[in-house]
Amino acid sequence: MPDPCDVVVLISGSGSNLQALIDSQAPDNPARIRAVISNRADAYGLQRAAAAGIATQVLDHKAFSGREAFDAALTEAIDGYRPQLVVLAGFMRILTAGFVRHYRGRLLNIHPSLLPRHKGLDTHRRALEGGDPEHGCSVHFVTEELDGGPVAVQAVVPVHAGDDVTSLSQRVHAAEHRIYPLAVRWFAEGRLRLTDGGAMLDGQRLPDTGFLIRP
Ligand code: GRF
Numbered sequence: 001m002p003d004p005c006d007v008v009v010l011i012s013g014s015g016s017n018l019q020a021l022i023d024s025q026a027p028d029n030p031a032r033i034r035a036v037i038s039n040r041a042d043a044y045g046l047q048r049a050a051a052a053g054i055a056t057q058v059l060d061h062k063a064f065s066g067r068e069a070f071d072a073a074l075t076e077a078i079d080g081y082r083p084q085l086v087v088l089a090g091f092m093r094i095l096t097a098g099f100v101r102h103y104r105g106r107l108l109n110i111h112p113s114l115l116p117r118h119k120g121l122d123t124h125r126r127a128l129e130g131g132d133p134e135h136g137c138s139v140h141f142v143t144e145e146l147d148g149g150p151v152a153v154q155a156v157v158p159v160h161a162g163d164d165v166t167s168l169s170q171r172v173h174a175a176e177h178r179i180y181p182l183a184v185r186w187f188a189e190g191r192l193r194l195t196d197g198g199a200m201l202d203g204q205r206l207p208d209t210g211f212l213i214r215p
Pocket of ligand 1: 013014016017018078089090091137176
């Protein structure tokens, strides 16, 4: 059993991915969520964390003079928990380059599309309007390029005739809840790493899609 891997999760909203990570905690899983930090006091995910007995903290970005000041305070809050891994789970803030560099190789994000398709917001509508036969979600290492870091795991979901944004986003969300705990666990076990050559799993360079899961 590898050493425990302390994780800090950043959220802004519902926290259903946080819930999936909480539910994946188990004696044989070295990932341990030490704290959940939200930039919004009303984020429902804070209640999920509290119900699981996990420390919570709110850092309201509106209370800071700008991005640099907020990210500096956020870094200080995170580093107080000395995490090996920082997980963005619906954290709706653009992070400064300095923040991203500070956590290089230990900062993961989940994005609701098959990256590099549909970077940014409103991915489900764009997948539908683009007539994409498939859609999905990606867990990736965060780099200075927005939604552009090396992909660790990707799950493909089919797009059905008659899908709307609600039905498609629900299917993607269900896939998110499978792949985020998987990627976090692999990282915690020392199997998933970021190197200068890209994302590696068990010493092998992953393809650009990351570890690909099909329905
Ligand atoms: C997810 O769709 C995730 O892909 C995106 O933000 C959303 C967070 O949802 N980054 P939740 O708060 O985990 O329910």
